Amino acid sequence: MTMTYYTLGNSGLRVSRLALGTMTFGKEWGWGADRDTARAIFDAYVEAGGNFFDTADLYTGGTAEAWLGEFIAERGLRDMAVIASKFTMNMQPGNPNAGGNGRKNIMRAVDASLKRLGTDYIDLYLMHVWDRLTPAEEVMRTLDDLVRMGKVRHVGLSDVPAWYAGRAQAIAELRGYEPVSALQLEYSLVERAIENEFVPFGTRHGAGIMVWSPLASGLLSGKYRPVQAGNTGRLDGFRNSTHPGFQKFTERNWAVVAELEKVASELGRSMPQVALNWAATQSGIATVILGATTLNQMQDNLGALDFEIPAGLRDRLEEVSRTPAPFPYSYFGSHIQGRVAGGATTGDKPSGYASPVLIEGEPASVSTS
């Protein structure tokens, strides 16, 4: 396979389109890989040309960061590696300031991550989750301080509302802080909500979208069935759970899985490869973060960009997975644009300019005559 690189967001940081997720490094959470397997997954990724590693302080209680740092050091890859890590989650029971997005926790968390990773800088440092409290001003100012201190090179946001990301980026621009270069969000054939707000925001305002759970925690590998006996993988442990990130067994999702299975069979590719290829080649998506618990899975996934999904098959995946645009996006169509344009025929931007946000099912040009 050939790994291609691109610059992340508006930054000059070159990263591979497939990133390596490390949430599965370690068995502390019950569904990860042991050290030897994690090392084999890491080696396969590096040997395929990957340079973009995603981790977080929280993952497997710190094991993921520690192993990633060790694997990178053992191969002498620190200059080559682009390490993304995250703060927000609390790992000190009873200490409310050892979590969240306040300045005190960010300063504590970055030093703890640097220590576990065995490095003196993080290439991309992301707020992991919106804590619903800390103002964007405090977060962006603190992240900018970390850049100026040399502990961090670039900054990003994960799992935030789009209005918060827009505000954070505007604050950074107006105050000369380090801008948001990356957004990390869930996206897959069964979770397409980010298309409405984050894709237009990211592509227009310089934040590359890094996709997490592109296989919906394994659902899109096809290994799960509506009625199933025995333990197949990560999602089995959540069949009776109310955790919002793992509610994947729905009628709609089973229909997506069934169509994906047919499309993959017609393409002669595995279901994970087709699902990953689809996510990576959707409009505005910068990077897909690969997750695996075995070397075979990683080898399969690393072949995800070696082919194209023909238009007809892509249309079928679109048809089964499309979600209706919510308000106000449902409101911006030709019936409104005609009234905006005052009867004139309006068109797209001239060639070479960013396109306007298109409403699903609407043509780019609107003739109102």
Ligand SMILES: NC(=O)c1ccc[n+]([C@@H]2O[C@H](COP(=O)([O-])OP(=O)(O)OC[C@H]3O[C@@H](n4cnc5c(N)ncnc54)[C@H](OP(=O)(O)O)[C@@H]3O)[C@@H](O)[C@H]2O)c1
């Ligand atoms: N920012 C955030 O909030 C956030 C949240 C989640 C994840 N992430 C990042 O995104 C990365 C990827 O997330 P994810 O692990 O949820 O991704 P995913 O691709 O949706 O799920 C990965 C899981 O799917 C199964 N799988 C993967 N490849 C397979 C294959 N070829 N054949 C069969 N099964 C396969 C494995 O599960 P089994 O163990 O069941 O086999 C694997 O652990 C994480 O490592 C982390 O870095 C970020």
